[in-house]
Amino acid sequence: MNGGLxxxxxxxxxxxxRFRVHRGAFTRDDVLDLERKQIFDRCWLYLGHVSEVSKxxxxxxxxxxxxxxxFLRDRxxxxxxxxxxxxHRGALVCREPSGRRRKSFMCPYHxxxxxxxxxxxxxxxxxxxxxxxxxDGSLNLxxxxxxxxxRGFVFVNYDAGAESLENYLDGACEILDLVASxxxxxxxxxxxxxxxxxxANWKLLQxxxxxxxxxxxxHSTYFDYIGARDKLIDNFDNTLxxxxxxxxxHGHAVSESLGVMPWGRPYARWIPSFGEDAxxxxxxxxxxxxxxxxxxxxxxxxKGDRNTLIFPNLVINDIMAVTVRTFYPxxxxxxxxxxxxxxxxxxxxxxxxxxxxxxxEFLGPAGFATPDDVExxxxxxxxxSNADFSPWNDISRGMTRDVVMKSDEKQxxxxxxxxxxxxxxxxxxxx
Amino acid sequence: MTLPTRHEIEDFxxxxxxxxxxxxxxxxxxxxxxxxxxxLPPTDCPNGEPEVELFxxxxxxFRLEQRAIRQLKKADHSEFPRxxxxxxxxxVQVREGEDDYFIVICNVVVHxxxxxxxDIFPARCEYRMLRDGDTxxxxxxxxxxxxxxxxxxxxxxxxx
Numbered sequence: 001m002n003g004g005l006x007x008x009x010x011x012x013x014x015x016x017x018r019f020r021v022h023r024g025a026f027t028r029d030d031v032l033d034l035e036r037k038q039i040f041d042r043c044w045l046y047l048g049h050v051s052e053v054s055k056x057x058x059x060x061x062x063x064x065x066x067x068x069x070x071f072l073r074d075r076x077x078x079x080x081x082x083x084x085x086x087x088h089r090g091a092l093v094c095r096e097p098s099g100r101r102r103k104s105f106m107c108p109y110h111x112x113x114x115x116x117x118x119x120x121x122x123x124x125x126x127x128x129x130x131x132x133x134x135x136d137g138s139l140n141l142x143x144x145x146x147x148x149x150x151r152g153f154v155f156v157n158y159d160a161g162a163e164s165l166e167n168y169l170d171g172a173c174e175i176l177d178l179v180a181s182x183x184x185x186x187x188x189x190x191x192x193x194x195x196x197x198x199x200a201n202w203k204l205l206q207x208x209x210x211x212x213x214x215x216x217x218x219h220s221t222y223f224d225y226i227g228a229r230d231k232l233i234d235n236f237d238n239t240l241x242x243x244x245x246x247x248x249x250h251g252h253a254v255s256e257s258l259g260v261m262p263w264g265r266p267y268a269r270w271i272p273s274f275g276e277d278a279x280x281x282x283x284x285x286x287x288x289x290x291x292x293x294x295x296x297x298x299x300x301x302x303k304g305d306r307n308t309l310i311f312p313n314l315v316i317n318d319i320m321a322v323t324v325r326t327f328y329p330x331x332x333x334x335x336x337x338x339x340x341x342x343x344x345x346x347x348x349x350x351x352x353x354x355x356x357x358x359x360x361e362f363l364g365p366a367g368f369a370t371p372d373d374v375e376x377x378x379x380x381x382x383x384x385s386n387a388d389f390s391p392w393n394d395i396s397r398g399m400t401r402d403v404v405m406k407s408d409e410k411q412x413x414x415x416x417x418x419x420x421x422x423x424x425x426x427x428x429x430x431x
Numbered sequence: 432m433t434l435p436t437r438h439e440i441e442d443f444x445x446x447x448x449x450x451x452x453x454x455x456x457x458x459x460x461x462x463x464x465x466x467x468x469x470x471l472p473p474t475d476c477p478n479g480e481p482e483v484e485l486f487x488x489x490x491x492x493f494r495l496e497q498r499a500i501r502q503l504k505k506a507d508h509s510e511f512p513r514x515x516x517x518x519x520x521x522x523v524q525v526r527e528g529e530d531d532y533f534i535v536i537c538n539v540v541v542h543x544x545x546x547x548x549x550d551i552f553p554a555r556c557e558y559r560m561l562r563d564g565d566t567x568x569x570x571x572x573x574x575x576x577x578x579x580x581x582x583x584x585x586x587x588x589x590x591x
Contacts, residue, residue: 192473192485195580221501341485353482357489366487366587371509374586
């Protein structure tokens, strides 16, 4: 059972309304080994956004699922994703985080040169090799088995037999489309990447990123701050007993509400601290979206707050700004986190300035909230050392309610059910 | 404008560092003038501007005061129990500025110890400062981390 783990990972008692996760799932090396094989090597993993390589010759290097990749737009305008490893002796052929106008990559070790399309185009001293050398293409930069794009979001899959990206994204397509529709000219990842880490299991961050239940307690000092600033907090229900949670299929879920949260939104939720001058421009921005997308979808875009979990390790939080966040475990108790701001292309300087200020009032490793999340995850991980005697996490909140609210824990149950299912799946070729 | 001497400025920077290290953060916030700003560029874009690139800290006077207030609360979980913080200030330069301010540049190395973890934040600090009687006020403090990423530190929940 459980991919041979030999312990009960989750206990899903629908009749009694109890959902429990065994804390061994956060601490054990054998669980992480199995996750790598059964989850990270089979799911579509977020790589980056098309705006990061918007012009021919643009490239970025990035680790995805623990593997260093080169993501680029080649001379013909086509997206390419190569494994960043020289087929000769294995060194990274590209060591820069990003760059422009690049048509080839030279391995710094022995000078093999690869085209942007990945073809081996030069080997110093070629007479030492037979004429048949690389006829089979095995000495080219190796492409990832699969990559695809949806509404600007680019994903890779290390399983050549994986279902299509759109099938995989399932109900999350709607959420990505809502985010991608904010700007009339499309969306872009802003410069200013947040690269940090948390000494805790990666699944804790997936849980935390759409956990409305903790907001009023963990982030009380954030709400104190915006309360002191905008005086809009008096009638706010800090238990977040409103909104809802939707299961989007494939382990994806969204926690959402419309126009209730007390922070400002750079498009259309004006708050006093944006200043009177901002009111008119924000009304124009909202009108444009409503006109372009229609009333129903338009209101979802301008008024909605959505924390979206895309299985296994992508978070799109469309709250006081839009953050794209992904993470990967190096050990059961340590993950690397990368996060970005996604913003409309050609946004006016005044709107962009409001967005940038608004983003970091809450989000990021020096914001008024994210450091407290990091702390809570750390505290949980420390508590799990007691797992032998205190083995279960409880995430039953709202399980027996007919109408699930934003502060319930349905999104986590959605994640864990998919996680458990994938961990136990057997695949052709498995021993 | 007559520039202050490096000695005068060093006294001020040492005083500021001491306020932070001893958690007198409300007093620290009051070193800034009414238009005071506290900024920290992203690690991948140290020469950026906060209107354009996403900074890690983009505080106006109100927000930096609130940052101080927040950090003194028990519910600032990331700093409860508090870190032990030690600033080392060095390489001080005083330069001509524009308008009514002059520029101070220095390096700091900030040590922080908490939960059996020791983090180091090296940084170049660029100040815009004004003379105020026999002391100074800060118009803008920009902290440019000498770090490629925040992977080792994980978060930045203290004042640099």
